[in-house]
Amino acid sequence: xxxxxxxxxxxxxxxxxxxxxxxxxxxxxxxxxxxxxxxxxxxxxxxxxxxxxxxxxxxxxxxxxxxxxxxxxxxxxxxxxxxxxxxxxxxxxxxxxxxxxxxxxxxxxxxxxxxxxxxxxxxxxxxxxxxxxxxxxxxxxxxxxxxxxxxxxxxxxxxxxxxxxxxxxxxxxxxxxxxxxxxxxxxxxxxxxxxxxxxxxxxxxxxxxxxxxxxxxxxxxxxxxxxxxxxxxxxxxxxxxxxxxxxxxxxxxxxxxxxxxxxxxxxxxxxxxxxxxxxxxxxxxxxxxxxxxxxxxxxxxxxxxxxxxxxxxxxxxxxxxxxxxxxxxxxxxxxxxxxxxxxxxxxxxxxxxxxxxxxxxxxxxxxxxxxxxxxxxxxxxxxxxxxxxxxxxxxxxxxxxxxxxxxxxxxxxxxxxxxxxxxxxxxxxxxxxxxxxxxxxxxxxxxxxxxxxxxxxxxxxxxxxxxxxxxxxxxxxxxxxxxxxxxxxxxxxxxxxxxxxxxxxxxxxxxxxxxxxxxxxxxxxxxxxxxxxxxxxxxxxxxxxxxxxxxxxxxxxxxxxxxxxxxxxxxxxxxxxxxxxxxxxxxxxxxxxxxxxxxxxxxxxxxxxxxxxxxxxxxxxxxxxxxxxxxxxxxxxxxxxxxxxxxxxxxxxxxxxxxxxxxxxxxxxxxxxxxxxxxxxxxxxxxxxxxxxxxxxxxxxxxxxxxxxxxxxxxxxxxxxxxxx
Numbered sequence: 001x002x003x004x005x006x007x008x009x010x011x012x013x014x015x016x017x018x019x020x021x022x023x024x025x026x027x028x029x030x031x032x033x034x035x036x037x038x039x040x041x042x043x044x045x046x047x048x049x050x051x052x053x054x055x056x057x058x059x060x061x062x063x064x065x066x067x068x069x070x071x072x073x074x075x076x077x078x079x080x081x082x083x084x085x086x087x088x089x090x091x092x093x094x095x096x097x098x099x100x101x102x103x104x105x106x107x108x109x110x111x112x113x114x115x116x117x118x119x120x121x122x123x124x125x126x127x128x129x130x131x132x133x134x135x136x137x138x139x140x141x142x143x144x145x146x147x148x149x150x151x152x153x154x155x156x157x158x159x160x161x162x163x164x165x166x167x168x169x170x171x172x173x174x175x176x177x178x179x180x181x182x183x184x185x186x187x188x189x190x191x192x193x194x195x196x197x198x199x200x201x202x203x204x205x206x207x208x209x210x211x212x213x214x215x216x217x218x219x220x221x222x223x224x225x226x227x228x229x230x231x232x233x234x235x236x237x238x239x240x241x242x243x244x245x246x247x248x249x250x251x252x253x254x255x256x257x258x259x260x261x262x263x264x265x266x267x268x269x270x271x272x273x274x275x276x277x278x279x280x281x282x283x284x285x286x287x288x289x290x291x292x293x294x295x296x297x298x299x300x301x302x303x304x305x306x307x308x309x310x311x312x313x314x315x316x317x318x319x320x321x322x323x324x325x326x327x328x329x330x331x332x333x334x335x336x337x338x339x340x341x342x343x344x345x346x347x348x349x350x351x352x353x354x355x356x357x358x359x360x361x362x363x364x365x366x367x368x369x370x371x372x373x374x375x376x377x378x379x380x381x382x383x384x385x386x387x388x389x390x391x392x393x394x395x396x397x398x399x400x401x402x403x404x405x406x407x408x409x410x411x412x413x414x415x416x417x418x419x420x421x422x423x424x425x426x427x428x429x430x431x432x433x434x435x436x437x438x439x440x441x442x443x444x445x446x447x448x449x450x451x452x453x454x455x456x457x458x459x460x461x462x463x464x465x466x467x468x469x470x471x472x473x474x475x476x477x478x479x480x481x482x483x484x485x486x487x488x489x490x491x492x493x494x495x496x497x498x499x500x501x502x503x504x505x506x507x508x509x510x511x512x513x514x515x516x517x518x519x520x521x522x523x524x525x526x527x528x529x530x531x532x533x534x535x536x537x538x539x540x541x542x543x544x545x546x547x548x549x550x551x552x553x554x555x556x557x558x559x560x561x562x563x564x565x566x567x568x569x570x571x572x573x574x575x576x577x578x579x580x581x582x583x584x585x586x587x588x589x590x591x592x593x594x595x596x597x598x599x600x601x602x603x604x605x606x607x608x609x610x611x612x613x614x615x616x617x618x619x620x621x622x623x624x625x626x627x628x629x630x631x632x633x634x635x636x637x638x639x640x641x642x643x644x645x646x647x648x649x650x651x652x653x654x655x656x657x658x659x660x661x662x663x664x665x666x667x668x669x670x671x672x673x674x675x676x677x678x679x680x681x682x683x684x685x686x687x688x689x690x691x692x693x694x695x696x697x698x699x700x701x702x703x704x705x706x707x708x709x710x711x712x713x714x715x716x717x718x719x720x721x722x723x724x725x
Contacts, residue, residue, distance in 0.1 A: 002030035003243060003287065005317045005324035006546065010341030010507070010518060013333035018303040022343040023328050024264075025315055026528075026546075027284070027293040029242055040148045040238045041076040041092065042067070043124035044231070046109060047155035048081040053111040055224040056156055056198060063231035064106045066660075070235045071095045076147070077102060078127035082120030084113030084160070092130045114160035117153070117206065118182055121193070124151045125186055146320070148241050148286060149191050150216070152234055154227060155207065156198035176205045183210035187283065190245045192216045194237075196230050200394035204401070208357075215285040217267045220402040221688075222395050229688050243287030243319035250280040250297060251314040258313075259298035262350045266291045268405045270354065287319055292527060296347045304332045342507040342520055342548075349380050353404045361387040380404075499570040500524060502532065504563040506574050513580035516550045519543075521563050532565040553578045644668075646707045647718035648678050654723045660696045661722060663687075665707055676710030680722070684708070697724045 007025045014021065044067070046060050068077060073096030079089040090105045128149045159175060183193060195211040196219045197204060204220075211218040219230060250273070252258045258280055263269040266285075273280040284293065301312055313328040340348075348371045356364035361384045368381055383404060390396040500523050507518035521532040521543050528547025533540055536551055537559055543549045553559050556578045564571045645668040650661050665676045665687050672691025677684055680703045685693040687710070697703055701724055707717040 003317065003319055003322055003324050004028050004030065005315065005326050007313065007315050007326040007328050008343065008546070009328055009330065010343040012331060013335065014301060014330050016303055016306050016332045016334055018301050020259075020298065020300050021330075022341065022347040023297040023299065023313060023315075024343040024346065025248070025295040025297060025326070027246075027287060027295070027317060027324075029287060029289050037072070038146065038148050038241060038244065039074050039076070040071065040150070040235075041078070041128055042071070042234070042238065043078040043080060043127045043149075043151045045080045045082065045120045045124040045151055045153045047083070047115060047117075047120070047157060048109055048111050049083040049113055049115045049157055049160075050111055051115075051157045051201065052198075056227065057109065057111050059224040059227045060154060060231075061106050061109055063228035065103045066228055067231045067235050068095060068099055068102050068106075070232060072239075073097075078124065078130075079106065079109075080120055080123045080127060081109050082116050082123070083111070084116055086116060086119040086123045088123060088127065092127055115155065115157040117155060117159045117210075118179060121151065121153065121179075121182060121186070121210070124153075125189070125191060128191060129189075146244050148238050148244060150234070150238060151186070151191060151193045151214075152231065153193055153195040153207070153210065154198065154231075155195075156202050158201065158203040159206065176203070176209060179206045180209040180213050183213035187214040192286065194234055195219070196221055196227070197398070198224065198227060200398060204398060208405075212269050215269065215283060217405070218402070220398040222399065223686050225685050225693065226688050228694065229692070237288065237290075240288035240290045241286045242289055243322075246284045246287055246317060246319035248282055248284050248295065249276075249316045249318070251278065251316070252280070252299065253311050253313065255302045256312045257300045259300070260351075261298070262296045262347065262354075263293065264296050264346050264350050265294040266406075268350055268353055268357075271295075284317075294346075296343065296350060298347060301330060306332050306334045308332045336515075339508060342505065342518055345507065352380055352384070356384045356387055357401045357404050361385075499568045501570050502529060502563050502565060502572045504534070504561060504572045504574045506561070506576060509575075510577045510579060511553065513556055513578055514552050514554050516552055517576065519549050519551065519561070519574075521547050523569075529565060529569075532563050532569075535562040535564070556580055644712045644714075645716045645718075646673060646676065646710075648705050648707050648720055650705070650720055650722060653721065654725065655697060657700055657724055658696070658698055659724075660694050662692055662694050663705065665691050665693075665710075673707075673710060673712075676715075677708050678705060679708045680705045686710075697722060700724050 005025060005027055007023050009021050009023050011021075044064055046064070048057065052060070064079065071077060073094070075095050076092050077090065077095060078092045079102075081087055081089050089109055090102060093102060095102070128151065159179070186193065191214060193210050193214040194216045195207045197207045198221055208218040221227065221230060250258060250261070258273075261271045261273055261280070261282065263271065263285070271282040273282050275281075284295070287293065297313070297315075299313065301310070304310065309329055309331045311327060311329050315326050315328070317324045348368075352364045352368050352371075355367055364384045365381070365388070368384070383400065387397065387400045387404070390400055503522050503524075505520040505522065507520075511517050519534060521529045521534075523529050528543075530543055530545045530547055532543045532547070534542065534549055534551065536553065537555060538553075541549050541551055551561070553576060559576045559578055561574045561576060562571060563573075646665055648663040648665050650663050652661060655661060663678050665673045665678060667673060672687075674687050674689045674691055676687045676691070678687065678693050678695065680695050680697070682698075683695050685695055687693045695705065703722045703724065704719050705722055706719045707715050709715075
């Protein structure tokens, strides 16, 4: 494994009066050089209380079996069930020679009694620490071999039983604190808890608290069918791990005060720092290849004289004996520093989201009101406003909280970047005005910022369309179009189907003439994009290897910036308001001046169709005024036709009896649709938040599969045939 660590504060200079700064520490792996295949030991800790009876326990059993199918031969699995008591369903067992026996044991899980989560957690920990089990392969892993050790906790209820020993040892703590205290002991032993709450009756504080205390994550799922998807996806996430139990050490230099330390990506968390010989030390989540980890460090620097350079932080990462280091050096200046950096805004954004999740949306909104200059907060603000309106809808509230803990809500407020937020926000506005809107009650989660960071092989990805002065109806192309069919038209140049979406993220939405504007470019997985081209009125520039660049805008007024990159990438735009008089071009990051007479005749009109077919027409009349007309093309089409075109896209169409097929539901623009009902002859399932579901076909024959219900219904659904041999 090769790991890289970079630390940056987003500004080369700080005020001589001293400042509060944010250091973003990014951890990534060199994927090309990774050749490790770390063994996994997953302890599946399943709630078998009476409330799990029926569909929940059925899908939990099926989910365990699917997880066992996708685990590697050398991986281990243990199974614990808990109700009012706890029992070991399966001792640590290596998967390779034992898959069928493991599945038979899974069928013995049955429901009874109350809910003793702590007992289940402790039994799962005991199983994880047993490095020997039954039925091992000939190539037995030694006790010294490092394992990815995760407890996967599934529960739908509130603990009804707390062990007497725990109550005796911690009489001053309430139920939630007791569970979290036990989890913190697990973290000290290098164990991680990945938790999932099912339905609306579980104790969210406990399920989230035990996951965060062990540097894991908590998911909320509405439907029992999603248990299967969750358990299988956990195995995929564990497959990506290349560094186990990493530690981060922050060494502040003289007079530097370090405040709070947050994880911003891949999941929000706040770290408790231990002090060791003057340094601050914390454990981090296991390092994976699928997404960078971003750690935000809040610190204060004292006043000093202009021109003074100061080393303020030394940061070191240790993972499996491999070390990566970086440091932060600042220079004092009397010049204006340009306001909040992108790193500062991420810190503010992270605090706001954690306030919304852990305290209340009102507390989060109050905090945001004190930082309204932070551009990247716009979508977070919308999301928190939805949380305020969701009072009384427990499922919606839990889903919104779950979404707020995930990355991808920190893009600028371009409506085309988050379909779900737009839909829900527009629904709320309609409700306030007395209008009706189907999305008032539908809980759609169309692929956008909450997309799975690792799209399945062969899947389409849809981002914003490229600039085009003319555009055919973007909805006419069928999702299942056969390129060999001569009746199908060639896609236009503006078709971004199959392209990777880019996002252009400015540090500020309003800026003074000729002041530096920091930009960041990321792709749809959240990874930074180097060598992307940024176009602005007076020239072009490119992002560096960190996916960042700085430009200066010299003309007052509203200015559109555009990002593009060679290859299979879509484009994105950002609108910046430039305030102040005409500035003198100093030649720094402004590109070469453009001769206005050589460009147009003084009248220019441009139409851009972005993601989700949001059309924006900008018209320059030559008198300095800009008229912008924005419309939702897809929504207009739906209103005129009375229905939404969708299609269930299968991973394969010919299978054997008893096999399961994964379907991805997409609309005509290629967007995934969550909570859509996919139906075959004998079975129906609802898609998860990635727009996916699975159907099992038990007997030979031909089955017709279509989408029959969901957000935005009624649907015009394509029908796909599955042949079972």
